[in-house]
Amino acid sequence: MSDLNSIDALEAEIAAAVSVAPDLAALEELRVSALGKKGRVSLLMRGLGQMSATERQQMGPRLNGLKSSLSDAIASRKQALEYAELEQRLANETLDMTRPVRLGPLDTGRVHPVSQVMEELAAIFADMGFSVAEGPDIEDDHHNFEALNIPASHPARQMMDTFYLPPRDDGTTMVLRTHTSPVQIRTMLAQKPPIRIIAPGRTYRSDSDQTHTPMFHQVEGLVIDTETHMGHLKGCLEEFCKAFFEIDAIKMRFRPSHFPFTEPSAEVDIGCARVGNEMRIGEGDDWLEILGCGMVHPQVLRNVGYDPDEVQGFAFGIGIDRLAMLKYGMPDLRAFFDGDLRWMKHYGFRCLDVPTLAGGLSP
Numbered sequence: 001m002s003d004l005n006s007i008d009a010l011e012a013e014i015a016a017a018v019s020v021a022p023d024l025a026a027l028e029e030l031r032v033s034a035l036g037k038k039g040r041v042s043l044l045m046r047g048l049g050q051m052s053a054t055e056r057q058q059m060g061p062r063l064n065g066l067k068s069s070l071s072d073a074i075a076s077r078k079q080a081l082e083y084a085e086l087e088q089r090l091a092n093e094t095l096d097m098t099r100p101v102r103l104g105p106l107d108t109g110r111v112h113p114v115s116q117v118m119e120e121l122a123a124i125f126a127d128m129g130f131s132v133a134e135g136p137d138i139e140d141d142h143h144n145f146e147a148l149n150i151p152a153s154h155p156a157r158q159m160m161d162t163f164y165l166p167p168r169d170d171g172t173t174m175v176l177r178t179h180t181s182p183v184q185i186r187t188m189l190a191q192k193p194p195i196r197i198i199a200p201g202r203t204y205r206s207d208s209d210q211t212h213t214p215m216f217h218q219v220e221g222l223v224i225d226t227e228t229h230m231g232h233l234k235g236c237l238e239e240f241c242k243a244f245f246e247i248d249a250i251k252m253r254f255r256p257s258h259f260p261f262t263e264p265s266a267e268v269d270i271g272c273a274r275v276g277n278e279m280r281i282g283e284g285d286d287w288l289e290i291l292g293c294g295m296v297h298p299q300v301l302r303n304v305g306y307d308p309d310e311v312q313g314f315a316f317g318i319g320i321d322r323l324a325m326l327k328y329g330m331p332d333l334r335a336f337f338d339g340d341l342r343w344m345k346h347y348g349f350r351c352l353d354v355p356t357l358a359g360g361l362s363p
């Protein structure tokens with residue numbers, strides 16, 4: 001039979017163990033071994049029944065006191081351990097909100113200004129009812145020259161600094177197309193009027209300096225219908241320029257010119273101001289040439305089997321790289337084709353900023 005002293009010792013022993021229980025599992029073990037059904041304290045309490053009335057009077061309150069003091073000790077240790085565990089979790093699961101977010105490919109990749117401008121062109125002309133046509137970069141003499149009314153003896157052939165490929169077995173010589181105009185021929189051969197197309201793409205001439213690269217980009221435009229005249233051509237180009245440069249009014253000048261595939265032909269200048277290094281479109285008294293155009297030559301129509309007495313049309317050709325330089329203020333054409341990532345980061349466009357007339361052409 002335990003006496004009061006041994007109960008004091010038991011209390012001290014268990015309380016000491018509880019106060020240093022390293023974790024919740026160890027604490028639970030202690031609780032079961034003291035207060036569980038077969039725990040040491042429970043066994044002692046069960047012994048009360050066999051005691052004499054006087055003994056029970058003494059031991060009853062003491063054992064109840066023991067039970068409640070150990071319960072309290074365990075509860076408070078439990079709270080301390082749970083708190084420590086929470087602290088630990090909070091420390092481990094901390095997010096440093098000040099750290100920069102790592103960008104994914106959609107944010108770091110860039111669209112080249114030439115591609116951007118091509119998208120803008122497609123959006124603007126689509127709004128005017130044009131579709132996009134294509135032709136091969138490697139052309140034959142017929143499409144690049146003959147059918148466009150540029151015979152072998154024509155001086156325009158020399159002016160174009162053509163890249164010729166080695167002669168083929170059948171004696172013909174292919175060229176890298178010197179302009180996008182052969183797409184006019186291909187389109188007219190493949191479709192029936194009315195025709196409204198633009199044809200953006202790569203073009204090649206053996207030429208290289210600060211404003212010329214051997215590969216460059218043009219966009220061709222072609223409209224064929226029964227009643228198409230210079231007024232339509234002017235209106236169409238004016239609408240295009242206003243939309244492209246995102247201004248409400250633009251000054252344009254049509255200068256008489258000559259191209260073998262158009263008659264009459266014109267070169268178009270737009271009004272601009274040179275302010276320091278900057279070029280402002282739509283204001284000022286300077287002029288800047290941006291494109292060639294004209295009414296499709298009757299001989300070109302005949303060359304594709306059309307009757308010039310029944311259909312007529314207009315065409316234009318614009319240098320895309322030049323447009324991009326003007327709109328986005330890039331001074332050196334050669335940098336377009338250097339593939340320098342730093343340049344792309346600076347001048348490139350985000351890939352999800354798709355140009356539309358409704359949403360805005362340029363970001």
Ligand code: DAH
Pocket residue numbers: 178179180181220221259261262291292293294314315316317318
């Ligand atoms: N093909 C001409 C060039 O590369 C540009 C051009 C001028 C295209 C007049 C046209 C046009 O369609 O009508 O210089």
